[in-house]
Amino acid sequence: MAGGKKRGSRTSTFNTTINSIWQDKHLVLFKPEYTALVAAVLWCVEIGINVWVIQKVAYTEIDWKAYMDEVEGVINGTYDYTQLKGDTGPLVYPAGFVYIFTALYYVTDRGLNVRLAQYLFASFYLITLLLVFRIYHRTNKVPPYVFFFVCCASYRIHSIFVLRLFNDPVAMMLLFGAVNLMLDAHWTLGCALYSLAVSVKMNVMLFAPGLFFILLSEFGLMKTLPKLTLCAIIQLVLGLPFLCENPAGYISRAFDLGRQFLFKWTVNWRFLPEDIFLSRYFHLVLLFAHLTTLVCFALKRWKRPGSSIWSLLKDPSERKPVTQNLRADQIVLILFSSNFIGMCFCRSLHYQFYVWYFHTLPYLLWSCGVKKLADLLRVLILGLIELSWNTYPSTIYSSLSLHVCHLIILLCLWFNPASSPSDMGSESHKAKRQ
Secondary structure (H helix, E strand, C coil), rough: CHHHHHHHHHHHHHHHHHHHHHHHHCCCCHHHHHHHHHHHHHHHHHHHHHHHHHHHHCCCCCCCHHHHHHHHHCCCCCCCCHEEECCCCCCCCHHHHHHHHHHHHHHCCCCCCHHHHHHHHHHHHHHHHHHHHHHHHHHCCHHHHHHHHHCCCCCHHHHHHHCCCCCCCHHHHHHHHHHHHHHHHHHHHHHHHHHHHHHHHHHHHHHHHHHHHHHHHHHHHHHHHHHHHHHHHHHHHHHHHHHHCHHHHHHHHHHCCCCCCCCCHCCCCCCHHHHHCHHHHHHHHHHHHHHEEEEEEEEHHHHHHHCHHHHHHHCCHHCCCCCCCCCHHHHHHHHHHHEEEEEECCCCCCCCHHHHCCHHHHHHCCCCCCCCCCHHHHHHHHEEEEEEEECCCCCCHHHHHHHHHHHHHHHHHHCHHHHHCCCCCCCCCCCCCC
């Protein structure tokens, strides 16, 4: 009898929830409380979309064969990075890339079963969406209707994952996994997974300034150092076979920060003359602007007002006044804005680089207060950015449009008071000291 009452109670609660959703159906797409529901529906839709794209849209070979040639060289016993290359040039990714794509090499019959590789990348896409939706659910800031732009609406993102098979999606999938671990306060595991993401592609380093700031805020310098050491050890262990063979060759190829890009592929600097684009002085100006903007955000937007930047070096228990842990939305905002600042000042953005920040754009836009940016303008900015990345080849107007959108987002993040950790009105993020 008691069991029947419990079942009846659960049924009643379920019916009440369904009735509430039905009554508020016109608000389901606008209230962040319904993030999980809308995300679940869209995720299921995405399964069908990915299958349709793989079956109906022609695969285009760009880098997959080159990836397979590069890892085949390692399989055949070549550990000198300067001797590893594919059709599109030398191997320029860290060792984590080699191990992951070696596994894909074997699973896909030495890379020949491209259709199977496409389905594997479709699974990467779906996993990435789950991780991204969980971040949005934890932060409870973005209205659910925006998730349509995060997944179903982007032709370019589907292309990057399942029609081009780039390594960028693999790196970003691991990165979003790391962010989820950090939001759950599994900081050591999160840092380890972050380091693994860096070992697939160096673009993940754009999140590093924000992550370093967060670690100092949460733990102070002495407890941050072991986590940074772990990240370094992971890179060392993964690269050990190649470091033993030719350390200079591995470091210069896998972590080449001075790599020159071709003007014909740039998405963001098409409006410049080619000689300026290739100029080393132009690159130095971009680097200076990048570092300056990061410092300004760290001092004025990430740091709590009234506190000294040097106080971050102390253990949180020794700070005066004792500071609360960063909330989930603050952690995400610092990480995403750190990456976005890097994107704004990149020497060149190629089409596959869109995935570096695509899933973070709605969060950044809706982190700006309503008075700063109307919803319609936010959606317009998302649309213009998508259009810029889908214009091939890029034009003067598409690249200028992209920069204007970036500038609007950057200015809104700068002038938006909600981006400061001083806003402690919400529930504190419960961090475990690991």
